Amino acid sequence: MVNEIHAQPNRAAGLFGLALAFLASCTSLALASAPIPRAKPALPLEASAGLEPTTIPLPRAKPARPPAGDVGNAPPAPQRSWPKSAGAWPKAEVLAARTACERMLKGLDIIWRPDQPIGEPGGCGTPAPIAIAEVAQIRIDPPATVNCPFAAALHDWLSQSVQPLARKQMGAGVIGIRNASSYACRRRNNASRGKLSEHARANALDIAAFDFSRKAQITVAGGASGLLQKIGLSGKGNFMKAVRKSACTYFNTVLGPGTDRYHGDHFHVDLMKLRPGRFKMCR
């Protein structure tokens, strides 16, 4: 099941490095927490503490596409292995979520790794989290822990809106986004009481910057760095305004600078459930 990994041989080394970085971080759920803004877990991750340690096979880079007519000799796609433990979740629920996940992500250009269930029903967590390292050829730095519907929405937004807007307005494609926070067991705005954040369901991502090359980025907080012009990017129009607006097509909540004092330096996007009478919140 490596349809998602479109890697050429010379790219495979890079992907493998990425995969090693994955391995280094996979012993800890802290994978999901990133420096900005500091997500201080208000609630303990008790359910995940007792999980058996697992060795998770890394996603393998797909070999170069065989010549036409040679498909019969192609090696069978390796199966992704999900961790054995269902944690504090009912096993049936975990299996159903994993099956849905595989179906949802099939054919999407995402480099991802299955993760063990986080948390428990009714609290923080999600039954079938995944770690995503690259989505639509855009590196997620550091890799984010999300649920599968979120990963699919992120893929569609990045490939259908962000990348075309980048090429049109900046004259170059985005190569990476800065993950400021993904999964975090906490309440909204890190408050001590109130509703759980969508981050607590692995259903949200905070984006602090868009990278156009190793040295050129646009931060959500501070606009474009001077290096953008040095490498010939045009910066026509307001790229950040455009991507923020476009996000509302794919996500149910989009927050950022100007929303409130909690979102001055990043975009928050999530897939909050829209119950009857509840509408998208993009502001």
Ligand SMILES: [Zn+2]
């Ligand atoms: Zn957020």
